[in-house]
Amino acid sequence: MTSRFATARACSNIALIKYWGNRDNALRLPANPSISFNLATLYTETTVSIEGGERDGVELDGAPATGDAARRVTEHLDLLWGANRPHARVRSHNNFPMGAGIASSAAAFAALTVAACAAMGHQHAEAALSALARRGSGSASRSVPGGYVAWRDESAYSIASAEHWPLVDVIGVVSAGHKKVGSTEGHALAPTSPLQAARVADAARRFEACQRAVAQRDFAHLADLIEEDALMMHGVMMTSTPSLMYFLPGTMAILHEIRALRERGVEVAFTIDAGPNVHCICAPAAVPAVEAALRGLDGVRDVLTSGIGGPAQVIAQAAG
Amino acid sequence: MTSRFATARACSNIALIKYWGNRDNALRLPANPSISFNLATLYTETTVSIEGGERDGVELDGAPATGDAARRVTEHLDLLWGANRPHARVRSHNNFPMGAGIASSAAAFAALTVAACAAMGHQHAEAALSALARRGSGSASRSVPGGYVAWRDESAYSIASAEHWPLVDVIGVVSAGHKKVGSTEGHALAPTSPLQAARVADAARRFEACQRAVAQRDFAHLADLIEEDALMMHGVMMTSTPSLMYFLPGTMAILHEIRALRERGVEVAFTIDAGPNVHCICAPAAVPAVEAALRGLDGVRDVLTSGIGGPAQVIAQAAG
Numbered sequence: 291m292t293s294r295f296a297t298a299r300a301c302s303n304i305a306l307i308k309y310w311g312n313r314d315n316a317l318r319l320p321a322n323p324s325i326s327f328n329l330a331t332l333y334t335e336t337t338v339s340i341e342g343g344e345r346d347g348v349e350l351d352g353a354p355a356t357g358d359a360a361r362r363v364t365e366h367l368d369l370l371w372g373a374n375r376p377h378a379r380v381r382s383h384n385n386f387p388m389g390a391g392i393a394s395s396a397a398a399f400a401a402l403t404v405a406a407c408a409a410m411g412h413q414h415a416e417a418a419l420s421a422l423a424r425r426g427s428g429s430a431s432r433s434v435p436g437g438y439v440a441w442r443d444e445s446a447y448s449i450a451s452a453e454h455w456p457l458v459d460v461i462g463v464v465s466a467g468h469k470k471v472g473s474t475e476g477h478a479l480a481p482t483s484p485l486q487a488a489r490v491a492d493a494a495r496r497f498e499a500c501q502r503a504v505a506q507r508d509f510a511h512l513a514d515l516i517e518e519d520a521l522m523m524h525g526v527m528m529t530s531t532p533s534l535m536y537f538l539p540g541t542m543a544i545l546h547e548i549r550a551l552r553e554r555g556v557e558v559a560f561t562i563d564a565g566p567n568v569h570c571i572c573a574p575a576a577v578p579a580v581e582a583a584l585r586g587l588d589g590v591r592d593v594l595t596s597g598i599g600g601p602a603q604v605i606a607q608a609a610g
Numbered sequence: 611m612t613s614r615f616a617t618a619r620a621c622s623n624i625a626l627i628k629y630w631g632n633r634d635n636a637l638r639l640p641a642n643p644s645i646s647f648n649l650a651t652l653y654t655e656t657t658v659s660i661e662g663g664e665r666d667g668v669e670l671d672g673a674p675a676t677g678d679a680a681r682r683v684t685e686h687l688d689l690l691w692g693a694n695r696p697h698a699r700v701r702s703h704n705n706f707p708m709g710a711g712i713a714s715s716a717a718a719f720a721a722l723t724v725a726a727c728a729a730m731g732h733q734h735a736e737a738a739l740s741a742l743a744r745r746g747s748g749s750a751s752r753s754v755p756g757g758y759v760a761w762r763d764e765s766a767y768s769i770a771s772a773e774h775w776p777l778v779d780v781i782g783v784v785s786a787g788h789k790k791v792g793s794t795e796g797h798a799l800a801p802t803s804p805l806q807a808a809r810v811a812d813a814a815r816r817f818e819a820c821q822r823a824v825a826q827r828d829f830a831h832l833a834d835l836i837e838e839d840a841l842m843m844h845g846v847m848m849t850s851t852p853s854l855m856y857f858l859p860g861t862m863a864i865l866h867e868i869r870a871l872r873e874r875g876v877e878v879a880f881t882i883d884a885g886p887n888v889h890c891i892c893a894p895a896a897v898p899a900v901e902a903a904l905r906g907l908d909g910v911r912d913v914l915t916s917g918i919g920g921p922a923q924v925i926a927q928a929a930g
Contacts, residue, residue, distance in 0.1 A: 484808055484812040484815075485805045485809065488808035489804070491804075492804040514851075524848075529841050537857065539863045
């Protein structure tokens with residue numbers, strides 16, 4: 291069998307309104323709606339080759355994948371191609387530092403979905419690709435469309451372009467360590483927190499207010515909203531059983547610094563994913579001040595800066 | 611008029627199940643029940659002298675009190691003695707370092723209440739003294755009875771003696787700074803958090819489970835419970851409007867250290883009041899290990915250790 295392959299690139303994304311907990315864990319249907327934007331400079335490139343061998347081969351950042359990581363890729367190919375599928379070789383590469391604590395599963399499953407469908411010649415609309423990516427990792431649904439993205443149900447969709455409001459994410463990298471509890475497991479713990487139901491019940495308000503803030507380019511409202519939303523999620527995480535405590539000393543140093551900057555009029559606000567790193571969402575004019583402030587803090591190991599990225603896309607392809 | 615005076619001593623207390631938010635702000639009736647124990651080595655001594663002068667004189671830790679601090683003392687004397695009261699001289703001294711971020715209003719209003727009533731010759735039962743202290747500072751109600759104390763409504767009451775379960779509080783002092791937002795103001799903000807109603811709705815469960823854990827001297831349950839409860843309160847604080855963010859880098863360093871110690875079998879758990887300091891509640895055998903661990907952490911300025919204290923009491927008195 292002649293080789294066919296496709297390579298896709300998909301950006302990581304940062305949620306402004308967070309997804310935490312599923313209403314259906316198997317289908318990864320979210321407990322609450324979320325809003326994110328893609329991160330242009332933090333992306334995954336994945337090549338899927340249909341090679342007809344004896345088994346799948348999965349290579350992540352140049353090393354053979356084993357265990358859970360390989361199994362999730364293989365199961366996702368089963369979902370995309372069906373049970374009688376050919377074997378494939380999957381090579382995936384993140385352009386951001388390994389182990390920087392940047393969530394990679396969103397970009398990874400978006401890129402894998404788009405590459406695998408293209409390699410097989412499946413033509414899917416963006417919504418269908420987003421829904422398929424979601425099955426591999428919930429937030430991967432948001433890395434398929436470009437710009438500002440909303441996700442409520444089966445698939446995510448763009449709500450504004452990057453050009454509409456070119457905000458920037460300056461990431462304070464606090465830890466290079468691997469998470470003790472991965473996101474898939476973490477989402478399943480969300481209902482054990484006595485605060486999760488209240489967080490979910492209030493989510494429509496935050497989602498709509500965030501959509502409005504994006505539409506109106508209203509930084510002051512966006513700032514209060516994304517900080518509140520992130521802190522609500524971490525309130526749920528900390529009070530779940532077992533308790534998930536992602537904040538490190540460097541995390542708190544950044545949070546207080548960002549609030550001090552905003553009090554001095556700098557357009558910056560923080561958000562925090564399921565990890566210790568802090569994403570400082572800011573106006574382009576604020577980037578130098580935010581980068582300098584982060585680099586001056588104890589516990590900050592690296593600073594990564596990204597504008598808003600476009601949709602996942604096929605960047606190379608060959609039919610056999 | 612001949613001078614009459616009384617001196618009372620009252621301990622600070624640390625809540626295992628936290629009080630945050632009032633169902634009646636003016637009366638300081640709490641939104642949810644709480645449980646605490648008194649801290650034997652952290653106390654306030656207050657002398658109230660009835661001197662019949664032209665105005666009240668209030669002295670805190672050797673310096674004349676002015677502004678809000680003086681006003682709260684004066685208003686509390688109005689409450690205790692009625693509108694036509696004589697003027698008084700009030701001298702209050704904390705035996706713990708000023709500005710260590712140890713909540714002092716609980717001990718202060720318990721001592722002031724007991725001293726002022728004794729100076730005036732008012733004989734009150736403990737419950738009445740607790741209810742009066744509450745009007746000055748909610749958590750002061752818990753510094754009137756001794757040992758383990760519960761507070762649900764008008765007044766607090768002992769639920770177990772110190773000897774029943776002689777736990778120890780090892781306090782990691784993280785900041786010497788003054789709080790930006792005082793507790794009275796903070797309690798009023800509680801309802802602005804979308805999480806507060808859920809925290810309150812779940813409070814009876816935590817209160818009853820904590821009572822059981824104390825009765826059965828069940829450290830493992832107590833540990834999970836007090837950490838969850840403190841983190842729920844901070845989840846509410848962080849998501850109130852304005853957001854109250856008390857955790858500092860040193861706070862997180864201690865929290866992770868305490869969890870690591872417990873994973874290694876050390877009987878210790880954390881709780882955190884409305885401030886950055888961490889109270890490490892532990893079995894007596896764990897004290898040396900906990901103290902040593904805290905002293906080794908960046909951001910920890912001091913370590914204070916206390917066993918469980920008795921009730922507020924009159925320690926000197928003279929009738930004119």
